[in-house]
Amino acid sequence: MNGRDITALGYREGPIVGLALRIAKRLKKRMPQEKVLDELKAVLNEPQQYVSDPMVGELAVALIEEANRPYWVEREAPAPYQVWGEGIEKGALDQMHNATRLPVAVSGALMPDAHQGYGLPIGGVLATENSVIPYAVGVDIACRMKLSVFDIPAGEMKKLNDTLVNALKRETVFGTGAAHKRPLDHEVMECDWSCSPVTKRALEKARGQLGTSGSGNHFVEFGVLTLDKSDLGLQPGEYLALLSHSGSRGAGAMVAQHYSTLARNLHKELPPELSYLAWLDLDSEAGQEYWAAMNLMGQYASANHALIHQKVARNIGAKVLAGVENHHNFAWKETHGEKDVVVHRKGATPAGEGMLGVIPGSMAAPGFVVRGKGHASSLDSASHGAGRQMSRTAAREKFRWNHVKPILEAAGVQLLSAGLDEVPGAYKDIYSVMAAQSDLVEVIARFDPKIVRMADAGEKPED
Secondary structure, three states, X not given: OOHHHHHHOOOOOOHHHHXXXXXXXXXXXXXXXXXXXXXXXXXXXXXXXXXXXXXXXXXXXXXXXXXHOOOOOOOOOOOOEEEOOOOOOHHHHHHHHHHOXXXXXXXXXXXEEEEOOXXXXXXXXXXXXXXXXXXXXXXXXXXXXXXXXXXXXXHHOOOOHHHXXXXXXXXXXXXXXXXXXXXXXXXXXXXXXXXXXXXXXHHHHHHHHXXXXXXOOOEEEEEEEEEXXXXXXXXXXXXXXXXXXXXXXXXXXXXXXXXXXXXXXXXXXXXXXXXXXXXXXXXXXXXXXXXXXXHHHHHHHHHHHHHHHHHHHHHHOOOEEEEEEEEOOXXXXXXXXXXXXXXXXXXXXXXXXXXXXXXXXXXXXXEEEEEEOOOHHHOOEEEOOOOEOOOHHHHHHHOOHHHHHHHHHHOOOEEEEOOHHXXXXXXXXXXXXXXXXXXXXXEEEEEEEEEXXXXXXXXXXXX
16 A cells, blocks of 8 residues: 555545555554555545544544645736846746745835845845735844944045044944843833733843844945935035944844744645745734834834944044935835735835935945835835845855955955955945846945944854
8 A cells, every 4th residue: 555545535645645554554454455445535534533533533633634724825827026137046036936926915026136035035025915924024124224424524534544443343243142241222122022922032132232233244334425416415525424234133033033933834835935935914913913023123223223323423523414224124014006015125125206225235345325216116115235146155165365355455445354255256246236226216325335344254144
């Protein structure tokens, strides 16, 4: 007797067939094979009658559970989506297509910095109906960019080099699990951290990590902001500016892990390629908990940047003249095409008409301050950076610091610390990415990194 004999009786392929075979092996000790098949058929037809049977009760219970489990119902056709940019890797394209097969999917978009991730690709935008997908938000919830423009002329940078370097070394903390020995203060810690059991549990971790940065591609850097025309409330010219990239640290990771696991357990019917796209209904208790926790992580991530910028500005004795802040790895309730939807932007940023944002390049390539154009097909979105063109492992295998240092010197960049997987060659060409989304954003200023600090080499990345 084999699996084909079992499925011929009407059993669905899967674990239930293996269980039926094990039960059949027991039954064969008591009756001929044809009788065994008759018994298995009877259990399949009326499992409720056999729940208490010592021989086949386990199989009967499994059949009842299987019958009550929801089946995977795919959209009749994938939800519409548009791709920006060329040469995007197949893995990211496949992930975007798979996301639009979900029954809750409404529409989507893929940004030119896209690359493969978990569930939704990095650079993926997905609108859903009354539901939120934890892995379409991402692990580092509400990761963001923050730019502060100081009242110090860019021409003073060389003279102030030691002061600026010491400020980054003294006022920033990087790394997985890194925390301040003496916690900082911010009103975000007075928010309702009991909005979910996970945030309540994460409170003390969050308190210690407040005002710190993660690892991987997170950074704090001084650079030159160039304005060609009056904007941001500033006159044209070159300014000293501070740019940071980080998120919600360990607390955000705890929220992501808990609710993504919960969502996957609720949607075991999804095929393997869609399992990381399991969703939570916003009307459910779990969905409401996640939504509250996600928004709290947004406030927390913003507080981390605010404290870093305050400390650095105070250290160098500077006044902030202007600033821009935008985030990704988040979900927003928005209206598109007269329909209320939840827009997930994983490694993509809001670019509604008139909205300001910062799109960074790499440690040796410029970033850009942009103003959104509100493109409907992109769901008012744009890229969150240049995007990786190779994995971290591939970058560590390919590059050596003696090859990278001349590139940094040519760009006038002083690198204080970073991993080899974050070198410029690991990223796409920022000019190509910006050209591919010229219909999504207008460039209003350029930021050139000059003094860069990231987590030390060997740190586990936080994406």
